[in-house]
Amino acid sequence: MGMGKLKARHILGIAHLGMEEISFILDTAVSMKEIMERPIKKVPPLRGKTIVNLFFEPSTRTKLSFELAAKRLSADTVSIAASTSSVVKGETLIDTARNIEAMRPDIIVIRHSMSGAPYMLSRHVGSAIINAGDGTNEHPSQALLDLMTVREHFGRIDGLKVTIIGDIAHSRVAHSDILAFTRMGASVTVCGPATMMPPEPGELGAKVCLDLKDAIRDADVVMALRIQKERLGRLSPFPSEREYADRFGISTAIEPYLKKDVIIMHPGPINRGVELSPEIADGINSVILKQVTNGVAVRMALYTLLLADLQEHG
Amino acid sequence: MDPAQDVDFVGDVLVHEDRIEHIASEIDVPPSTKIVELSGKWIVPGLVDMHVHLREPGEEYKETIETGTRAAAAGGFTSVACMPNTCPSNDNSGITRFIIDRAKDSGRCRVFPVAAITVGQDGKGLTEFGDLLSAGAVAFSDDGLPVQNPAVMRLALEYSLNFNALIISHSEELELSKEGCMNEGKMSTRLGLKGIPVAAEEIAIFRDICLAKLTGARLHIAHVSTAGSVEIIRNAKAQGVRVTAETAPHYFSLTEEAVAGYNTFAKMNPPLRTERDRRAIIEGLRDGTIDAIATDHAPHNSLEKECEFQLAANGIIGLETALPLALKVLVNEEGFAPVQVMRLMSSNPASILDIPGGGLRPSGIADITIIDPEEEFTFTRDTIHSKSYNSPFLGLVFRGRAISTLLGGMPVFDANGLFDIGY
Numbered sequence: 001m002g003m004g005k006l007k008a009r010h011i012l013g014i015a016h017l018g019m020e021e022i023s024f025i026l027d028t029a030v031s032m033k034e035i036m037e038r039p040i041k042k043v044p045p046l047r048g049k050t051i052v053n054l055f056f057e058p059s060t061r062t063k064l065s066f067e068l069a070a071k072r073l074s075a076d077t078v079s080i081a082a083s084t085s086s087v088v089k090g091e092t093l094i095d096t097a098r099n100i101e102a103m104r105p106d107i108i109v110i111r112h113s114m115s116g117a118p119y120m121l122s123r124h125v126g127s128a129i130i131n132a133g134d135g136t137n138e139h140p141s142q143a144l145l146d147l148m149t150v151r152e153h154f155g156r157i158d159g160l161k162v163t164i165i166g167d168i169a170h171s172r173v174a175h176s177d178i179l180a181f182t183r184m185g186a187s188v189t190v191c192g193p194a195t196m197m198p199p200e201p202g203e204l205g206a207k208v209c210l211d212l213k214d215a216i217r218d219a220d221v222v223m224a225l226r227i228q229k230e231r232l233g234r235l236s237p238f239p240s241e242r243e244y245a246d247r248f249g250i251s252t253a254i255e256p257y258l259k260k261d262v263i264i265m266h267p268g269p270i271n272r273g274v275e276l277s278p279e280i281a282d283g284i285n286s287v288i289l290k291q292v293t294n295g296v297a298v299r300m301a302l303y304t305l306l307l308a309d310l311q312e313h314g
Numbered sequence: 315m316d317p318a319q320d321v322d323f324v325g326d327v328l329v330h331e332d333r334i335e336h337i338a339s340e341i342d343v344p345p346s347t348k349i350v351e352l353s354g355k356w357i358v359p360g361l362v363d364m365h366v367h368l369r370e371p372g373e374e375y376k377e378t379i380e381t382g383t384r385a386a387a388a389g390g391f392t393s394v395a396c397m398p399n400t401c402p403s404n405d406n407s408g409i410t411r412f413i414i415d416r417a418k419d420s421g422r423c424r425v426f427p428v429a430a431i432t433v434g435q436d437g438k439g440l441t442e443f444g445d446l447l448s449a450g451a452v453a454f455s456d457d458g459l460p461v462q463n464p465a466v467m468r469l470a471l472e473y474s475l476n477f478n479a480l481i482i483s484h485s486e487e488l489e490l491s492k493e494g495c496m497n498e499g500k501m502s503t504r505l506g507l508k509g510i511p512v513a514a515e516e517i518a519i520f521r522d523i524c525l526a527k528l529t530g531a532r533l534h535i536a537h538v539s540t541a542g543s544v545e546i547i548r549n550a551k552a553q554g555v556r557v558t559a560e561t562a563p564h565y566f567s568l569t570e571e572a573v574a575g576y577n578t579f580a581k582m583n584p585p586l587r588t589e590r591d592r593r594a595i596i597e598g599l600r601d602g603t604i605d606a607i608a609t610d611h612a613p614h615n616s617l618e619k620e621c622e623f624q625l626a627a628n629g630i631i632g633l634e635t636a637l638p639l640a641l642k643v644l645v646n647e648e649g650f651a652p653v654q655v656m657r658l659m660s661s662n663p664a665s666i667l668d669i670p671g672g673g674l675r676p677s678g679i680a681d682i683t684i685i686d687p688e689e690e691f692t693f694t695r696d697t698i699h700s701k702s703y704n705s706p707f708l709g710l711v712f713r714g715r716a717i718s719t720l721l722g723g724m725p726v727f728d729a730n731g732l733f734d735i736g737y
Contacts, residue, residue: 015504092621093621093622094620094621112622114622114623114624114625115505115506115507115576115623115624116505116506116507116576116622116623116624117622119575119576120576120621120622120623124620134506135506135507135624136506136507136508137505137506137507138506172506175506198503199498199499199500199502199503199509199511200499200500200503201503203500203503203504204503204504
């Protein structure tokens with residue numbers, strides 16, 4: 001496949017990736033996507049390599065995406081869900097990881113409920129680490145697939161206007177996306193209840209706009225985030241789904257304020273009728289399913305580039 | 315230097331057994347007298363740390379009274395006041411007596427127990443203030459936790475009036491700080507961590523000061539960390555409220571930037587704040603709004619620190635870096651007079667707690683610290699006397715430290731063998 005290598009030894013977050021590295025990953029992902037369009041969706045470059053998925057939080061789509069990406073490249077992959085593991089018996093994260101490392105995986109993909117966990121792990125364990133989502137910090141592979149989807153559609157990222165709507169303060173997807181899109185030259189506006197805006201959005205590079213119509217008016221990309229219904233109740237940052245949908249949901253009612261050629265994105269899973277109406281979610285501007293396809297391609301690219309790096313350095 | 319008398323001159327100190335006999339610019343002594351040549355060094359009262367955690371009873375794997383007081387002596391402290399959040403808590407005279415006895419047996423400095431305000435530090439029922447004071451407690455605090463219910467805090471302040479006892483408050487509005495693990499601001503946004511807003515401290519300090527005003531009781535605010543808190547305390551003092559305050563060396567030396575890379579060795583409560591707060595703390599020390607420097611020495615084991623940031627325990631050790639940091643930041647960078655720093659670290663805490671110490675006068679106990687303001691030393695794991703090493707200052711080179719500490723005339727720490735004991 002003639003790939004070069006990444007500077008990074010791990011994929012811990014967009015914060016640690018430069019513009020060139022990101023472009024490189026996206027270019028690699030494009031060639032990976034081509035493999036997925038073939039009738040036989042399997043190539044051998046990672047044959048004999050082992051990838052362990054260590055998921056401390058429930059996940060269907062992300063885990064599946066990481067698993068499929070590994071299998072497409074002929075790697076051996078094993079998934080561990082924390083609730084069935086020794087973590088229930090009180091084993092610390094470092095011990096769990098060290099025990100797995102002792103079985104010599106090449107890559108550990110980790111999703112954890114605490115920000116910084118993959119970073120901490122990378123200091124104690126020798127395998128390459130991919131962050132599949134850590135607390136409210138980052139979800140780099142999601143941001144990369146979002147970049148890929150936008151670039152695919154518009155032919156560029158530079159100069160585009162991106163609006164992200166939702167619980168920005170608690171969304172690792174938003175955090176990674178803001179960093180990724182601004183790094184690649186887009187401008188990012190965030191919108192939602194003020195209770196859900198991060199304390200210092202300027203620190204990440206985003207502008208806050210509390211009015212939905214103003215926020216989406218010139219947007220080329222509108223990304224809606226999942227509202228966590230489980231947060232309703234005590235200390236809920238918003239009073240009801242109804243009010244959220246009314247004020248911040250993208251529906252046909254708000255369509256007149258969208259650019260005609262806007263694309264609608266969502267990391268999934270969607271709360272239909274809350275952040276996106278069914279018409280918008282399934283409409284012609286929606287690229288949500290393309291995001292999912294690109295997700296596998298991006299993850300294939302990450303594996304390939306990380307292991308190419310390891311191969312070179314032994 | 316004697317901050318109690320506000321004097322700073324070049325001279326001799328004559329010590330006989332456990333007492334200071336004479337202080338003058340020149341003392342003639344009989345030939346049999348042992349002379350320790352200390353030109354260029356500073357002779358100051360033994361330092362007093364009014365806020366340490368010695369972890370005994372119950373958490374001896376992190377620190378014991380022996381190792382903690384050894385660390386204190388190495389830091390130039392001859393007296394420490396230890397907080398009650400041990401296991402079990404120091405909420406009854408039995409534990410108070412235990413701590414005092416252990417300190418007599420194995421301690422390298424004087425230990426003054428602070429007893430809990432509420433039983434089990436549960437914030438509900440008052441402890442037996444009278445009994446605890448008789449057993450040797452010097453003040454009351456639920457440190458580690460605030461007294462969350464203002465009605466209970468009011469009772470505690472009122473009850474303290476019967477004894478003229480001191481209430482030390484860990485002021486924190488728990489509902490605002492819940493789940494936060496560092497300062498809320500730029501750094502927490504960058505790291506994707508839930509933050510603790512400054513309001514969580516300021517609201518609680520204001521509340522406690524209002525209650526002190528209401529009751530007329532004495533109140534001491536522990537570990538002040540924000541600019542807003544300093545202002546609230548300044549105003550309260552101007553109104554005549556009987557409030558004093560302390561801050562820790564890390565609040566005048568570091569900011570939230572120290573947490574970069576999810577560094578659990580920079581995680582403590584209250585958290586490290588912004589540069590603006592750091593500057594306000596320094597000005598508070600300068601103008602007397604903050605009366606004392608207290609380390610909040612909080613030893614933790616790798617079990618509690620080598621883990622996910624949110625799960626890591628709060629606190630850093632501080633006994634052995636307090637004086638070097640005060641010299642580096644306050645004296646060298648900020649131009650504080652050395653005797654003023656000694657006041658913040660000896661006579662003020664001693665008088666707030668109403669314990670002996672913090673002065674150098676004839677017939678006083680010879681608790682003396684010798685400081686070499688020029689001696690360089692590198693703070694590494696090997697040099698640490700504490701049982702734990704959780705400090706963000708590991709690896710730093712300091713200029714200026716305590717080189718000898720005398721407790722009642724006896725050297726309990728003597729880095730360069732000046733007093734012939736060889737520690």
